[in-house]
Amino acid sequence: MKTIQGISQFTDTTFHTAVTIGTFDGVHLGHRKILERLINSAKNTGLKSTVLTFFPHPRMVLQKDTDIKLLNTLEEKIQILDSLGLDYLIVHPFTKDFSRLSATEFVRDILVNNLRTKVIIIGYDHRFGRNRNANIQDLIAFGNTLDFEVEEIPAQEIDEVSVSSTKIRNALLDGDITTANTYLNYAYMLTGVVKKGKGLGKEFGFPTANLHIAEDYKLIPKNGVYVVKSLLNDTAYHGMMNIGFNPTVSGIERSIEVNFFEFEGNLYDKKIQVSILHRIRDEHKFDSVQELKEQLKKDRNHSLSLIAK
Structure with missing residues (x-):
C-alpha cells in the first residue's frame, strides 16, 4: 500500500481508481466488509483500490470536539490498513476551507480530476459538500454526468459499522477487552x-x-x-x-x-x-x-x- 499525504500529492495519471471515503477509526470488522468490497471491485475492474480518509477527525475541526477519543492514532490506522492489501491510502488534512468545498467542486475536482475515480463505494447515508448538503442520489447524478459508477453500501452494513464502533468504545471504557478485540478482529x-x-x-x-x-x-x-x-x-x-x-x-x-x-x-x-x-x-x-x-x-x-x- 502506498500512503499519500494530501490529495494534491496524488499525481499518477497512468491508472483509474475505485474509491471509498471515511474516517475508518478502528478499522474494525464492519469497516473490513467495506474495504474487502472495495478491493474486490478494484481487482474485477482493473482499478486501483483507494481509501480517502481525513486527519484531523472532522469533529475536531468543525465542532472543536477536544474530548473526542479515537480507537487508532493516525500511525496505527495506517499500519492496519497497510495489512489489508489496499493499493493506495490518501490521508488528506481536514480543514475548515476543505469543508467549504461545494459538492460539485469535491466530486469534479477531487474525485474525478485528481483521483481519476471510476467507481465510488459509499454508504447509503453518505453526505458531502458544503454543509453536507449533497447525498448519494446527488453522487449518482454526478456519476452519470462525469462517467463513474456508485456502489451503495446498504443500511444494514452501515448500521453494523456504527454499532461496532460504539460497542468497541464502550467495551474499552468498561474494561471489556474481549468484546473490543472481537469486534476489532485484532x-x-x-x-x-x-x-x-x-x-x-x-x-x-x-x-x-x-x-x-x-x-x-x-x-x-x-x-x-x-x-x-x-x-x-x-x-x-x-x-x-x-x-x-x-x-x-x-x-x-x-x-x-x-x-x-x-x-x-x-x-x-x-x-x-x-x-x-x-x-x-x-x-x-x-x-x-x-x-x-x-x-x-x-x-x-x-x-x-x-x-x-
Whole structure:
C-alpha cells in the first residue's frame, strides 16, 4: 500500500481508481466488509483500490470536539490498513476551507480530476459538500454526468459499522477487552515512547516501562491490570500492564506501566506498541506496599496461566 499525504500529492495519471471515503477509526470488522468490497471491485475492474480518509477527525475541526477519543492514532490506522492489501491510502488534512468545498467542486475536482475515480463505494447515508448538503442520489447524478459508477453500501452494513464502533468504545471504557478485540478482529493497541518513571516497580521487583502516548485523542481503556504482548527488538514478549494512578503509593497522575516477562534491556526513549490481550482486575489501593507486592506476584502467575492457554 502506498500512503499519500494530501490529495494534491496524488499525481499518477497512468491508472483509474475505485474509491471509498471515511474516517475508518478502528478499522474494525464492519469497516473490513467495506474495504474487502472495495478491493474486490478494484481487482474485477482493473482499478486501483483507494481509501480517502481525513486527519484531523472532522469533529475536531468543525465542532472543536477536544474530548473526542479515537480507537487508532493516525500511525496505527495506517499500519492496519497497510495489512489489508489496499493499493493506495490518501490521508488528506481536514480543514475548515476543505469543508467549504461545494459538492460539485469535491466530486469534479477531487474525485474525478485528481483521483481519476471510476467507481465510488459509499454508504447509503453518505453526505458531502458544503454543509453536507449533497447525498448519494446527488453522487449518482454526478456519476452519470462525469462517467463513474456508485456502489451503495446498504443500511444494514452501515448500521453494523456504527454499532461496532460504539460497542468497541464502550467495551474499552468498561474494561471489556474481549468484546473490543472481537469486534476489532485484532488486539487493541497502545503505541508510545517509554519514558523514565519513579522507578518504584524496580524496587518492588517488577520493573516497568512507563509508556507515554503523545496523542491525547487516543482512547485509553478502563484503569486496571491487563495481559499484553509486544515486539521488542524483533522478539515477542508478554507482560502485564497497569493503567491507573498507583493509589497504594499515592500516585496523582494516570500512567501506563508495563512489566515485561523475561525481557532484559533498556527501552528508555524507544517507541513500542503494546497489544492488550486480557484484563485481570481493577486497580486497587492496598493497605501496604508488601500487600501490593504479593498481589503483583499473583497477577504475574494469573497472566502466565492465561498466556499458556
